[in-house]
Amino acid sequence: xxxxxxxxxxxxxxxxxxxxxTKRPLNQLIVFAAFGLLLSTLFFALHAPDVAxxxxxxxxxxxxxxxMVAMMKTGGGV
Amino acid sequence: xxxxxxxxxxxxxxxxxxxxxxxxxxxxxxxGEFTGPYTKAVLAEATRxxxxxxVPTAINFDIRGFDTLGEEFIFFTSVAxxxxxxxxxxxxxxxxxxxxxxxxxxxxxxxxxWFFAGVTALIAAMGVSVAAHGSLTPGGGFQGGxxxxxxxxxxxxxxxxRAMDVAGNHTFFTALDALGAFSFGAIGxxxxxxxxxxxxxxxxxxxxxxxxxxxxxYVINGFVFLEIAxxxxxxxxxxxxxxxxxxxxxx
Amino acid sequence: MxxxxxxxxxxxxxxxxxxxxxxxxxxxxIAAVLALAVxxxxxxxxxxxxxxxxxxxxxxxxxxxxxxxxxxxPIVQALTLTDIVVGATVSAxxxxxxxxxxxxxxxxxxxxxxxxxx
Numbered sequence: 282x283x284x285x286x287x288x289x290x291x292x293x294x295x296x297x298x299x300x301x302x303t304k305r306p307l308n309q310l311i312v313f314a315a316f317g318l319l320l321s322t323l324f325f326a327l328h329a330p331d332v333a334x335x336x337x338x339x340x341x342x343x344x345x346x347x348x349m350v351a352m353m354k355t356g357g358g359v
Numbered sequence: 360x361x362x363x364x365x366x367x368x369x370x371x372x373x374x375x376x377x378x379x380x381x382x383x384x385x386x387x388x389x390x391g392e393f394t395g396p397y398t399k400a401v402l403a404e405a406t407r408x409x410x411x412x413x414v415p416t417a418i419n420f421d422i423r424g425f426d427t428l429g430e431e432f433i434f435f436t437s438v439a440x441x442x443x444x445x446x447x448x449x450x451x452x453x454x455x456x457x458x459x460x461x462x463x464x465x466x467x468x469x470x471x472x473w474f475f476a477g478v479t480a481l482i483a484a485m486g487v488s489v490a491a492h493g494s495l496t497p498g499g500g501f502q503g504g505x506x507x508x509x510x511x512x513x514x515x516x517x518x519x520x521r522a523m524d525v526a527g528n529h530t531f532f533t534a535l536d537a538l539g540a541f542s543f544g545a546i547g548x549x550x551x552x553x554x555x556x557x558x559x560x561x562x563x564x565x566x567x568x569x570x571x572x573x574x575x576x577y578v579i580n581g582f583v584f585l586e587i588a589x590x591x592x593x594x595x596x597x598x599x600x601x602x603x604x605x606x607x608x609x610x
Numbered sequence: 611m612x613x614x615x616x617x618x619x620x621x622x623x624x625x626x627x628x629x630x631x632x633x634x635x636x637x638x639x640i641a642a643v644l645a646l647a648v649x650x651x652x653x654x655x656x657x658x659x660x661x662x663x664x665x666x667x668x669x670x671x672x673x674x675x676x677x678x679x680x681x682x683x684p685i686v687q688a689l690t691l692t693d694i695v696v697g698a699t700v701s702a703x704x705x706x707x708x709x710x711x712x713x714x715x716x717x718x719x720x721x722x723x724x725x726x727x728x
Contacts, residue, residue, distance in 0.1 A: 282390055282614050290621045293655065297625040300648050301632035306640040313644050320651055327658045328668040328682045330497035331415045334489070335691040336654075338505035339698045343591060344647070346512055347698075350598040351705040352640055354605055355712040362635075362721065369634045373627050380623045381616075389615035391664035398661075398683045402669060405684075406677045414669040414681075418688040430692040437699040444706045448713060497670060501695045568673070587695060594702055601709065 289323045306352055314345050410564040411494045411573040419499065420579045428543055431586060435540040438590045442533070445597050449604075475517035482510040490584040494573050500583030507584070508591020512599070520603050527596045532589040539586025543579060550575060618659035625652035639708040639718045643701050650697050654690045661686040 296316045303309045317340025324333035388394065401422065402414065411417040419427045490503025515523040564574045571577050629649025636642040661683030669684035671677050712718050 282617070287614065287617070290618055294621045294624050297648050297651075298628050301628045301645055306638055306644070309641060309644050313647065316648070316651075320654070323655070324658060327662050328666065329658055329687045329690070330668055330670070331413075331499065331502065332654070332658065332687050332691045332694065334497055334502040335505065335694040338502055338509065339694055342509040342512060343505065343595065344698050344701060346595060347598050347702045347705055348640060348643065350602055351643075351709055354601055354709045355640065355718050365634060369631065373630065377623055377627055381620060384616055384619040384623070387616075387619060387660065389612065390618050390659060391615075391662055393661055393663050393683060395683065398685060401684060402681050403677070406671050412671045414671070414684040415688040415691065418684055419692060423685070423688060426689070427692055430696050434696050434699050437696075437703045440703050441706045444703075444710055448710060495672075497668070499691075501692055505695055590699070594699065598702070598706075 286323075286326050289319070289326055293319055293323055306348075310345055310348050310352070313348075314341060317341060317344070406567060409573055409576060410567040411576055412567060413494055413496065413499070416493050416499045416580065417573065417576060419501075420576045420583070421573070424547070424579065427583075428547065431540055431543055431583065434587065434590055435536065438536065438594050441594055442597055445601065472517045475513045479510050479513040479517060482513060483507055486510065486588065487584075490580065491570065493580045494577060495568065495570070500580045501587055504584045504587025505591060507588040508595065511592045511595050515599050520600065523596060523599065527592045529593065529596065532592050535585055536589040536593060539582045539584075539589065542582040543586075546575060546579060546582070618662075619656065622652045622656035622659065625649070625655065637719055637721070639711070639720060640705070642720065643704050643708070646704070647697070647701055650693075654694065657686040657690050 293316075296312065296319055300309060300312045300316050303312050317336055321333040321336040321340070324330075324336060401418065405414045405417045405422065406412060409417045409421060486503045486505075486507030486509075488503070489498035489506060490500050493499030493503070511523060511527045514526045564572065566572060573580075626649050629645050629647075629652060632645025632648065633642055636645060663680060663682045666680035666682050667675060669681040669687065671679075671681075708718055711723065715723065717723060
């Protein structure tokens with residue numbers, strides 16, 4: 282297993298833990314967007330460009346927008 | 360039970376489950392040593408049989424097209440559920456007064472609005488391009504539709520809610536969404552009647568490497584793009600309009 | 611035993627456990643949705659790790675990468691890419707439900723919300 286894949290896997294585990302352990306939902310959302318970007322980099326390293334495209338397209342714009350609107354409507358996260 | 364008890368119970372069972380899963384994963388092939396016979400067969404034959412260079416697209420829309428049909432109906436149902444929830448909420452809320460222009464243009468300076476206006480066209484064109492080249496390069500209906508649907512947020516950021524309503528016309532895009540979902544199933548039935556197997560590829564296959572290749576793969580790709588793009592447009596518009604309702608409630 | 615050969619599977623199980631932990635410990639339905647999304651992404655990592663093949667390229671063929679050159683598994687990629695898009699939409703449905711809950715009860719703490727109380 283090459284160094285790139287090893288580093289990416291360990292980073293994915295760390296950032297995934299960080300998403301769950303962050304305190305406020307607004308901060309969690311930002312870490313989640315970073316997690317999505319890191320996941321798509323891992324998918325590229327695993328020679329899966331279709332999957333990486335999917336993850337970028339969905340995880341950087343659609344999901345954060347929806348979660349942000351939901352946070353504003355429910356008053357939580359601030 | 361209290362939160363502390365719940366966490367303790369979860370911790371104990373998580374440790375046991377993790378240990379069991381790790382033990383079970385040892386009988387998997389080591390990372391990088393996958394040897395599946397179905398994989399070898401698909402990789403050897405997909406391009407020859409279907410004249411498509413992008414093998415996951417061929418798998419999605421032809422070889423395992425039935426699974427994709429199910430996923431598409433999950434997508435359609437979720438979007439319909441979100442719209443239903445929001446329209447029921449709108450019926451339950453007190454009728455809002457005629458919305459004023461204040462909330463739309465107050466914070467965006469000219470530079471931001473021009474930037475997003477330009478970027479919208481780029482994103483939409485890129486979405487169409489990714490979807491249209493689905494048989495040749497990484498991409499296809501799902502990815503292109505998600506990219507295209509995200510352009511509606513840029514319209515909102517550029518020009519406010521009214522422009523978003525006009526660009527993402529609700530009736531038009533919900534009709535397009537339904538058309539896309541229906542057509543996938545209809546093509547399956549039609550090819551079933553024509554060739555005797557559901558979603559059998561019966562159109563001309565085209566030349567490998569040209570834009571239109573793969574027969575029904577290309578047609579289904581187009582309809583999936585329509586459905587995913589319209590679904591995302593309708594979904595994002597419904598969510599952003601909730602924010603305008605929030606601004607009205609605050610006034 | 612080569613630990614590195616089984617690290618990807620361990621990472622995927624760890625992320626799944628973290629997602630479940632986030633569900634158990636959340637004080638806010640939005641945090642629950644994000645934890646659920648993290649748990650979902652662990653399945654994508656597991657699927658793609660199983661299908662990986664060393665010294666193999668992407669399963670996209672072209673005149674410079676002809677059919678017959680080694681490639682990673684395309685079937686798990688096909689499964690995963692539809693699942694990502696659909697999973698985002700299901701998260702949107704859960705978030706719409708939580709907006710409705712807040713509208714009715716002004717509270718989105720799953721501990722204080724109970725199906726039997728009103």
